[in-house]
Amino acid sequence: MSRAAERLKLLINHLERSHTQAAIRAEPTSGQTFTHSHPQQLRYTFDTGLLTPEQRLFYEENGFIHIKNLVSEDDIDKFRWEFERICRQEVKVPGLVVMRDVAIAKSEFIPDQKAVSKIQDFQEDPDLFQYCTLPQILKYVECFTGPNIMAMHTMLINKPPDAGKKTSRHPMHQDLHYFSFRPADRIVCAWTAMEKVNRHNGCLVVLPGTHTGTLQEHDYPEWEGGVNKMYHGVRGYNPQHPRVHLEMEKGDTVFFHPLLIHGSGMNQTQGFRKAISCHYASADCYYIDVKGTTQENIEKEVKEIATRKYAIGDEITLKDTWAIRGRLVQGVRTSL
Ligand SMILES: CCCCCCCCCCCCCCCCC(=O)SCCNC(=O)CCNC(=O)[C@H](O)C(C)(C)COP(=O)(O)OP(=O)(O)OC[C@H]1O[C@@H](n2cnc3c(N)ncnc32)[C@H](O)[C@@H]1OP(=O)(O)O
Numbered sequence: 001m002s003r004a005a006e007r008l009k010l011l012i013n014h015l016e017r018s019h020t021q022a023a024i025r026a027e028p029t030s031g032q033t034f035t036h037s038h039p040q041q042l043r044y045t046f047d048t049g050l051l052t053p054e055q056r057l058f059y060e061e062n063g064f065i066h067i068k069n070l071v072s073e074d075d076i077d078k079f080r081w082e083f084e085r086i087c088r089q090e091v092k093v094p095g096l097v098v099m100r101d102v103a104i105a106k107s108e109f110i111p112d113q114k115a116v117s118k119i120q121d122f123q124e125d126p127d128l129f130q131y132c133t134l135p136q137i138l139k140y141v142e143c144f145t146g147p148n149i150m151a152m153h154t155m156l157i158n159k160p161p162d163a164g165k166k167t168s169r170h171p172m173h174q175d176l177h178y179f180s181f182r183p184a185d186r187i188v189c190a191w192t193a194m195e196k197v198n199r200h201n202g203c204l205v206v207l208p209g210t211h212t213g214t215l216q217e218h219d220y221p222e223w224e225g226g227v228n229k230m231y232h233g234v235r236g237y238n239p240q241h242p243r244v245h246l247e248m249e250k251g252d253t254v255f256f257h258p259l260l261i262h263g264s265g266m267n268q269t270q271g272f273r274k275a276i277s278c279h280y281a282s283a284d285c286y287y288i289d290v291k292g293t294t295q296e297n298i299e300k301e302v303k304e305i306a307t308r309k310y311a312i313g314d315e316i317t318l319k320d321t322w323a324i325r326g327r328l329v330q331g332v333r334t335s336l
Pocket residue numbers: 097098099100101102105106118120153175178227228229230231232302305306309321324
């Protein structure tokens with residue numbers, strides 16, 4: 001271990017000790033955490049022996065971590081192949097949601113399979129769901145969620161060449177806006193580049209450190225060329241906040257916190273930029289009712305789609321739609 005790493009390790013041990021002592025001192029009934037009096041303690045990560053002290057501190061401070069070369073070419077090629085089979089309608093996956101870019105969906109063209117911009121909820125497709133159970137991914141996920149792990153939301157993004165209206169952009173948002181389970185710190189997204197991603201084809205853009213804030217109000221951005229369904233953006237984020245463009249190679253994976261403000265840019269190439277992702281949560285998380293919160297607007301939209309899709313009554317809640325989709329991938333299904 002380098003001297004810097006040793007110093008960091010000592011610091012972490014010290015912070016964790018003060019964390020425990022604070023917990024012992026805390027009123028058992030207060031319910032309030034003690035993070036305010038110890039703003040430096042490690043609240044976002046666990047020590048499982050995998051993350052180096054530097055990596056833990058990086059995630060604590062920035063809300064994301066980029067791990068190079070985590071998923072093999074063979075696995076990625078298999079996901080791509082299965083995605084293409086789905087687009088050609090050679091397989092039918094129960095529960096799958098297929099989205100086309102709004103610029104194409106609203107145009108005169110008969111949309112062909114190339115127009116698929118995103119598939120969601122592939123938990124019933126064994127080949128794609130294998131992504132969510134890859135041991136090397138779960139080893140990292142455990143550092144954020146702890147040992148009982150649920151795969152809550154799955155997505156393969158096929159960002160199309162921009163049709164000229166900038167609709168291929170994804171506005172700046174916090175994924176927690178879509179989730180009706182907590183606590184946020186025990187949720188993490190794994191996002192793997194299926195090819196080289198950079199500013200030309202619309203890589204992820206993050207605002208480092210914003211995971212330490214609260215959930216913001218989200219709504220459709222006022223974009224001239226239109227916005228995709230459910231692509232809500234943060235109402236008023238600070239445009240001066242430093243941004244980081246996450247340029248990645250095929251197989252690289254970024255893990256990020258659900259409060260981290262992020263988006264993705266326009267695809268200025270002729271290729272379809274592909275990424276696969278899964279949102280994980282600790283099975284020990286609990287569902288919340290979003291009635292009366294800023295999340296009421298997204299609940300309303302999800303309800304409309306679920307009602308139409310499954311021909312069910314409108315008594316379904318956001319929480320129900322997550323309970324149906326979630327799958328245990330490690331440990332015990334304790335709560336979610
Ligand atoms: C129990 C399961 C519930 C299932 C609900 C799924 C909810 C998803 C929850 C999101 C969780 C996200 C977690 C964090 C990640 C953040 C995000 O990624 S946010 C963006 C994700 N949102 C979506 O992907 C939206 C889901 N997509 C859809 O539901 C559908 O693709 C659809 C947009 C509703 C269109 O499907 P479909 O009804 O099959 O299509 P059409 O019949 O052709 O069109 C109907 C209607 O909608 C217009 N339209 C089509 N595509 C779009 C589009 N991309 N944007 C805007 N509008 C679109 C189309 O023109 C038609 O309109 P018309 O006026 O009736 O002509």
